[in-house]
Amino acid sequence: MDRAGQAEAFDAIGDRYDEAFPHKEGQVAVGRWLAESLAPGSRVLDVGCGTGLPTVRQLTDAGHEVVGIDISPGMLTLARENNPGAAFHRADLADLRPGGGYGPGGAHDLGRFDGIAAFFSLLMLPRAEIPHALRTLHGLLRPEGLLGLAMVEADVDDFAIPFLGNTIRVSGYLRDELRQVVGDAGFEVTGEESHAYAPASTDVPPEIQLFLHCRRRA
Numbered sequence: 001m002d003r004a005g006q007a008e009a010f011d012a013i014g015d016r017y018d019e020a021f022p023h024k025e026g027q028v029a030v031g032r033w034l035a036e037s038l039a040p041g042s043r044v045l046d047v048g049c050g051t052g053l054p055t056v057r058q059l060t061d062a063g064h065e066v067v068g069i070d071i072s073p074g075m076l077t078l079a080r081e082n083n084p085g086a087a088f089h090r091a092d093l094a095d096l097r098p099g100g101g102y103g104p105g106g107a108h109d110l111g112r113f114d115g116i117a118a119f120f121s122l123l124m125l126p127r128a129e130i131p132h133a134l135r136t137l138h139g140l141l142r143p144e145g146l147l148g149l150a151m152v153e154a155d156v157d158d159f160a161i162p163f164l165g166n167t168i169r170v171s172g173y174l175r176d177e178l179r180q181v182v183g184d185a186g187f188e189v190t191g192e193e194s195h196a197y198a199p200a201s202t203d204v205p206p207e208i209q210l211f212l213h214c215r216r217r218a
Helices: 004-013 016-020 025-037 055-061 073-082 127-140 175-184
Strands: 043-047 065-070 087-090 113-119 141-152 159-163 166-170 187-197 207-216
Touching: 025 055, 025 113, 025 141, 025 187, 025 207, 043 055, 055 065, 055 073, 055 113, 065 073, 073 087, 113 127, 127 141, 127 175, 175 187, 175 207
Parallel strands: 043 065, 043 113, 065 087, 113 141
Antiparallel strands: 141 207, 159 166, 187 207
8 A cells, every 4th residue: 555645744744743742651651561571682673663752762771672664754864863773764564574675585674573562553554454464563573572552542444634734544443343453463462551642732632542562472
């Protein structure tokens, strides 16, 4: 699927994203869970890393080897400036599939990981693609690897919304269905948190953000 429009929107948003979302308690908490649960020096992939704050910073500060991917060149520029100790690539989730450019067997194969952070990145996919994306992440994790996942609780599919002066398309699930989709992809949900959140300096009503602690089943 062509997600060039999504990339252009986030290029335009740039560092205003961190200004609009200054308080990320749920994301910070799950990032801390990943950082503390993984063995020292673990390899961690941040899918849709954005500016690299706070997650890449948390993980590198904890001594982990972090690789971030994003489809937005502008976000990647900021991520590299914010986190010189991490590696970043312009790549889409689809590029991580077997045979994809950055997936197993690809020209730029990123290898296997002990942990993955996917904070609101799967939100940008049509629902039909989300189970495939989760199975792709499952395949990139080593046995018993950890996944920190964040989604917005909403019964929507590829729905256009205004976002910081741009338009993006998003999908979501109600929480019981999200747990089912995650479980069907081969993960055990070991913890869950939810937070009501609204961006700063906007009139958008609060959304319910769901954060799942997941472990890869064999």
